[in-house]
Amino acid sequence: MRTTNATHDPALRSWVTAANSAESDFPIQNLPFGVYARDAGDAGRVGVAIGDRVLDLRAVHAEGLLVGDGEIAGRHCAGTDLNALMGLGGKYWSALRAQLSALLREGSGAAHTPGLAERILVPAAGVMMRVPAAIGDYTDFYASVHHATNVGSLFRPDNPLLPNYKWVPIGYHGRASSIVPSGTAVRRPMGQTKPADAAMPTVGPTKALDYEAEIGMFVGPGSDLGDRVSIDEAESHLFGICLVNDWSARDVQTWEYQPLGPFLSKSFATTISPWVVTFDALLPFRVPPRVRPAGDPAPLPYLAATRDIATAGVELAIEVSLATREMRERGMAAIRLSRSNARDLYWTPAQLLTHHTSNGCNLRPGDLLASGTISGATRDELGSLLELTRRGATPLTLPTGERRSFLEDGDDVVMRGSCERAGAVRIGFGECAGRIRG
Ligand code: MN
Numbered sequence: 001m002r003t004t005n006a007t008h009d010p011a012l013r014s015w016v017t018a019a020n021s022a023e024s025d026f027p028i029q030n031l032p033f034g035v036y037a038r039d040a041g042d043a044g045r046v047g048v049a050i051g052d053r054v055l056d057l058r059a060v061h062a063e064g065l066l067v068g069d070g071e072i073a074g075r076h077c078a079g080t081d082l083n084a085l086m087g088l089g090g091k092y093w094s095a096l097r098a099q100l101s102a103l104l105r106e107g108s109g110a111a112h113t114p115g116l117a118e119r120i121l122v123p124a125a126g127v128m129m130r131v132p133a134a135i136g137d138y139t140d141f142y143a144s145v146h147h148a149t150n151v152g153s154l155f156r157p158d159n160p161l162l163p164n165y166k167w168v169p170i171g172y173h174g175r176a177s178s179i180v181p182s183g184t185a186v187r188r189p190m191g192q193t194k195p196a197d198a199a200m201p202t203v204g205p206t207k208a209l210d211y212e213a214e215i216g217m218f219v220g221p222g223s224d225l226g227d228r229v230s231i232d233e234a235e236s237h238l239f240g241i242c243l244v245n246d247w248s249a250r251d252v253q254t255w256e257y258q259p260l261g262p263f264l265s266k267s268f269a270t271t272i273s274p275w276v277v278t279f280d281a282l283l284p285f286r287v288p289p290r291v292r293p294a295g296d297p298a299p300l301p302y303l304a305a306t307r308d309i310a311t312a313g314v315e316l317a318i319e320v321s322l323a324t325r326e327m328r329e330r331g332m333a334a335i336r337l338s339r340s341n342a343r344d345l346y347w348t349p350a351q352l353l354t355h356h357t358s359n360g361c362n363l364r365p366g367d368l369l370a371s372g373t374i375s376g377a378t379r380d381e382l383g384s385l386l387e388l389t390r391r392g393a394t395p396l397t398l399p400t401g402e403r404r405s406f407l408e409d410g411d412d413v414v415m416r417g418s419c420e421r422a423g424a425v426r427i428g429f430g431e432c433a434g435r436i437r438g
Contacts, residue, residue, distance in 0.1 A: 019051030025428025325410030
């Protein structure tokens with residue numbers, strides 16, 4: 001079990017002064033991991049975000065600044081992805097975090113070592129972020145009961161929530177090859193669609209391109225084929241969280257999804273935020289999971305935690321904003337479409353991971369388990385346009401007078417995540433952004 005320690009102290013400040021700004025997503029209490037490149041030919045290096053800088057882990061290790069388990073962890077950051085570090089496990093992650101926190105905090109000897117800062121820190125503005133792990137498998141769940149109910153009500157008004165929903169965490173196997181880092185343009189996909197009144201389907205660019213606001217959990221140590229990970233052990237297999245935009249072509253989805261679920265309507269692109277906020281950093285923001293309404297079934301025993309129940313949920317707000325080409329040309333700020341929270345999910349991260357292995361399916365370091373669209377109970381907590389516009393029936397009117405049922409070419413969709421709680425320093429996730437192109 002993870003416990004808070006000196007790295008979570010809200011009084012901690014860094015000698016990287018930008019990290020001390022209340023607006024920074026990356027204060028010293030956060031220390032998220034990512035993979036960055038200095039130019040297009042750079043295969044990538046493991047880094048940690050601190051304020052407006054990236055700490056180069058290979059350089060930190062080469063300087064001899066890590067010891068013991070922290071040194072072992074640092075040695076596993078020599079590659080071009082986070083998989084080796086993810087596979088090590090909590091003892092090593094915690095040691096590395098403690099040593100990086102000590103290195104970066106105000107008063108550390110590192111601040112006064114001539115030339116050291118220049119050797120281990122890079123300005124974040126000058127780097128390109130990569131997908132942080134070699135993602136072998138990507139699974140997308142459907143863990144928001146609000147989203148599931150809203151979507152169900154559009155397609156099946158009389159029977160919005162299917163009878164299995166409250167018993168079994170629903171998911172589908174996604175496509176790992178088309179996961180891209182924030183900032184990558186998203187090309188409007190072609191697809192086969194059939195309007196209800198048409199005699200036969202046609203092929204063309206989707207007319208119903210949508211986003212989905214989600215979180216993604218990176219698997220740490222994997223599990224062996226045939227083994228089941230118990231609910232109380234599940235979190236030791238989770239490394240950290242990023243933001244996920246599961247771009248979706250709704251018209252393609254409507255025609256193709258029965259009977260085996262989404263396929264080409266989702267697999268053309270999935271954008272993730274490049275910084276992975278560790279479960280260690282998230283400790284101050286763990287909360288009890290959403291209380292199941294009276295009358296809902298209790299989770300079956302294999303999904304019912306016996307310990308750490310009060311910290312099984314995550315307080316993590318996701319904001320989605322939209323800026324159209326015309327808004328940018330007229331100098332208008334992006335507008336916020338929604339703000340929802342992962343604490344409202346029906347299933348916890350541990351339940352999702354345990355369910356995934358309950359048939360003996362093995363997980364590997366770097367696998368990505370996404371939550372599914374995170375929506376809440378109110379209008380401003382709807383995490384997709386499908387829900388906000390009632391499948392296009394009630395288009396949004398933008399400050400330019402433009403209307404949106406679904407996304408148009410040139411639209412920018414930006415997701416931002418943050419964890420805030422009294423007594424803790426706010427931590428952020430950076431951006432998960434994409435622009436639509438035709
Ligand atoms: Mn999804």
